[in-house]
Amino acid sequence: MSGWDAIGIGLVVRDIFVLMDRFPAPDEKISAREIHEAGGGPVPTALVTLARLGRKTAIAGLVGNDAVGRFIRDGLENENVDTSAVTVREGFESPTSVIIVENGRRTILEAPHEIGFPLDWDDVHGLPLDDCDALLVDARTVPVQIEAARHVRRAGGLVVLDCGHPRDGIEELVSASDIAIFSHTYPSALHGADYDVGAFLRDTIERLPKDGPAIVGVTLGADGCAVASRETPMLRAKAPVVNALDTTGAGDVFHGAFTHAYLKTRSIAESARFANAAAAKKCEGMTGRAPIPSEEKLWSAG
Secondary structure: OOOEEEEEEOOOEEEEEEEOOOOOOOOOOOOOOEEEEEEEOHHHHHHHHHHHOOOOEEEEOEEEOOHHHHHHHHHHHHOOEEOOOOEEEOOOOOOEEEEEEEOOEEEEEOOOHHHOOOOOHHHHOOOOOOOEEEEEEOOOOHHHHHHHHHHHHHOOOEEEEEEOOOOOOHHHHHOOOOEEEEEOHHHHHHHOOOOOHHHHHHHHHOOOOOOOOOEEEEEOHHHOEEEEEOOOOOEEEOOOOOOOOOOOOHHHHHHHHHHHHHHHHOOHHHHHHHHHHHHHHHOOOOOOOOOOOOHHHHHHHO
């Protein structure tokens, strides 16, 4: 057993949520039902999930020396995610996204792309790469994540990839990952909306390291997920039926919960069911950091 259960390298952001009864028309002024502010980003939200499930976690990311950066770090620290490896860079503007939620759907307005995410290897040296059970990555800073993945795998840890859209360098990062779980938007972007999920899983498994578990999955929203490995044929796990208010962060929670369950059980079927339950229950609340039930209740719900 390592000193750290899970560490991560990824984009850290502030999310501002606006809950609406309906999407406004052009030039229309309407009242919001609710407005919320929360930390966001795939890796940090997955690590928050792991921390809530009792795991020891840490993150490397990049924020500016500004109020938003302090908000992001404080939010992670309040969730027991270690932020000592988060870089605070003068002149960098901590990113903010605006998320409009209505009728169970969400529309995300990201920070301008020119802000970028200039994280380099010197920024992640504070992470315990040689003393963790799992490293979570999001394909937002691929060269650094590939190097970190190699360190973690040499030390016997697992690398868990979360990716929603094709990005530059993603193939090399996939080949350095033990578990790669994609949003359905990823294969859709590559192969069209009617892609063959089984073929996508089989093809991706062959690109993962031969000396690892080679687990690949696709999250399917309300339809749950499809997962497979080199040793296990594709299985589909249905998601529990919930009254979804906000789906933001559901995939991030899924990754955190799947990692927790797999470290505990080494079963992809059990891990998929547990992760489906955690992601579904998150959707009953606002923001990606909405509360999730206890581990015991999640096992029962999965």
